[in-house]
Amino acid sequence: MLQTTQLAIIFDCQVADSGYAYLESGLGYNLNEFSRPGLSKEKSQRTVAKNNLLVQRIKSQVPRVKPFTYEAVRDFLVLGEIKDPDQFYEDRIGFSNKWGPLIKLKEDISIFRELLNILLDSEDARRKSEFPPLSCGFDPLSHKNQVLDWDYDRDSRLVPAFKPKTLFNAIYLAWGLRVQSEKQKKICKYFRMYGERKSCTHYFQDTRGDREFCSKNCSNAFRQKPDWQEKVRRDIDLRITRSRIKLDRVNKKLGMK
Ligand SMILES: [Zn+2]
Known part of the structure; x- marks a missing residue:
């Protein structure tokens, strides 16, 4: 929600x-x-x-x-x-x-x-x-x-x-x-996970704040991929791991716990 x-x-x-x-x-x-x-x-x-x-x-x-x-x-x-x-x-x-x-x-x-x-x-x-x-x-x-x-x-x-x-x-x-x-350009989730797709604009202006795809088309196409849920899970795990590594590095540099 x-x-x-x-x-x-x-x-x-x-x-x-x-x-x-x-x-x-x-x-x-x-x-x-x-x-x-x-x-x-x-x-x-x-x-x-x-x-x-x-x-x-x-x-x-x-x-x-x-x-x-x-x-x-x-x-x-x-x-x-x-x-x-x-x-x-x-x-x-x-x-x-x-x-x-x-x-x-x-x-x-x-x-x-x-x-x-x-x-x-x-x-x-x-x-x-x-x-x-x-x-x-x-x-x-x-x-x-x-x-x-x-x-x-x-x-x-x-x-x-x-x-x-x-x-x-x-x-x-x-x-x-x-x-x-912040109205900044976001990367279309389809493009980020599956790469090139016809009519995908790659980046888009997220005026609503919670959009993940450049278009309804990309969103639908994404959910038709049989492995999208698995892919999202792996992606989140990977980001969390990466951010933990970054956090450790930052904390080490600053000498904070
Ligand atoms: Zn797209």
């Missing part, structure tokens, strides 16, 4: 108004060290490797609470388009200035990059109708935070709600739950 429903994601971003910067490791906490004007590319890449811990520009400032919105997901995904490491280094700060740290202060740029890669890989997998490497409400800190609870939304309606503990978790969850409304 599929049902359209409303779920709330209740999360408050914690954003320091003074903004964020990189802590220069070993050199203490000096505002003047944060700007890196006119460095050669090589030198700044070395700097990137060295100074990558996120800190508040004003250490003692209490962060402001800012409601989480889907815009954070878009802002985060857009960072995946950046190829230049210097640019990425700068834009990561821009992102943090707007939404706060992904998990916590002092997170380094490799964790930031790794979490972004998780979302990009997941997005890529979903486009191909494959299992993303992690569960929908993936939380790098704890699976306990994936619980669906009751709560009131901003309009005081009682709704099932997730209460993620980190910005990254909120982003991953919001992205995962968006699955039905």
Whole structure:
């Protein structure tokens, strides 16, 4: 059964108004060290490797609470388009200035990059109708935070709600739950399982959210195949195995359990 429903994601971003910067490791906490004007590319890449811990520009400032919105997901995904490491280094700060740290202060740029890669890989997998490497409400800190609870939304309606503990978790969850409304191209299930077929368009725009085939024709043809149920079962097993392997790899990389 599929049902359209409303779920709330209740999360408050914690954003320091003074903004964020990189802590220069070993050199203490000096505002003047944060700007890196006119460095050669090589030198700044070395700097990137060295100074990558996120800190508040004003250490003692209490962060402001800012409601989480889907815009954070878009802002985060857009960072995946950046190829230049210097640019990425700068834009990561821009992102943090707007939404706060992904998990916590002092997170380094490799964790930031790794979490972004998780979302990009997941997005890529979903486009191909494959299992993303992690569960929908993936939380790098704890699976306990994936619980669906009751709560009131901003309009005081009682709704099932997730209460993620980190910005990254909120982003991953919001992205995962968006699955039905993103109007993106899907691969026709017939084409994926049995290959070429006359009149099959291979890809289609899934405006309804739960379509699997490019056309009624492909759907009928699929169910006329004597082995389709077996094939679907094997396909699901294979995807689950693959996603477990991916999950193990990701967890190993992040050093999480
Ligand atoms: Zn088709």
